[in-house]
Amino acid sequence: MAGHVAGRSRYDLDGAERCLAQALAVNPNEPLAWLWTGINHAWRGRGREAIECSERALSLSPLDPMIYYFNSLASTAHLLAGSYERALELSERSLRDNVLHTPTLRTLAAAQIELGRAREARETVRRLLETEPGLTVSAFRARYPGRDTAEGERFMSALEAAGLPA
Numbered sequence: 001m002a003g004h005v006a007g008r009s010r011y012d013l014d015g016a017e018r019c020l021a022q023a024l025a026v027n028p029n030e031p032l033a034w035l036w037t038g039i040n041h042a043w044r045g046r047g048r049e050a051i052e053c054s055e056r057a058l059s060l061s062p063l064d065p066m067i068y069y070f071n072s073l074a075s076t077a078h079l080l081a082g083s084y085e086r087a088l089e090l091s092e093r094s095l096r097d098n099v100l101h102t103p104t105l106r107t108l109a110a111a112q113i114e115l116g117r118a119r120e121a122r123e124t125v126r127r128l129l130e131t132e133p134g135l136t137v138s139a140f141r142a143r144y145p146g147r148d149t150a151e152g153e154r155f156m157s158a159l160e161a162a163g164l165p166a
Helices: 002-008 013-026 031-043 047-060 067-080 084-097 102-114 118-131 137-143 150-161
Strands: none
Touching: 002 013, 002 031, 013 031, 031 047, 031 067, 047 067, 067 084, 067 102, 067 150, 084 102, 102 118, 102 150, 118 150, 137 150
């Protein structure tokens, strides 16, 4: 948990990586540690590692009561790695279990744009704004740990192309 908080809340991706590596050294079968390691890699622009870790997390906990969360973070890892079809698939799975999960809606909209499905992406953004009114690309960028990477910029551009206000 400390590793994820370091990355997500304090934007300390190096500290997050150290904490998560320590957690995995203690318990190499901890699915959340693998999931959070995957998203930390994604935020750093390490697509291959992000996918490997997030897929390992999914394999370790396929029936987790919070599977929507696992699918959501794994979809973001795939999106940032350029694996758009898998990002779309995982986002759709996540939303079947939690239709109001805004991080999943953001990832789905971006994946839809990257796959040339602009009309669907605009509908996804409409749903996103119903759940999180007032969200803008600039507000999301300000709180997004991967904002300084090329992958993060591509994510922001896709959200804007999907109709999320700048």
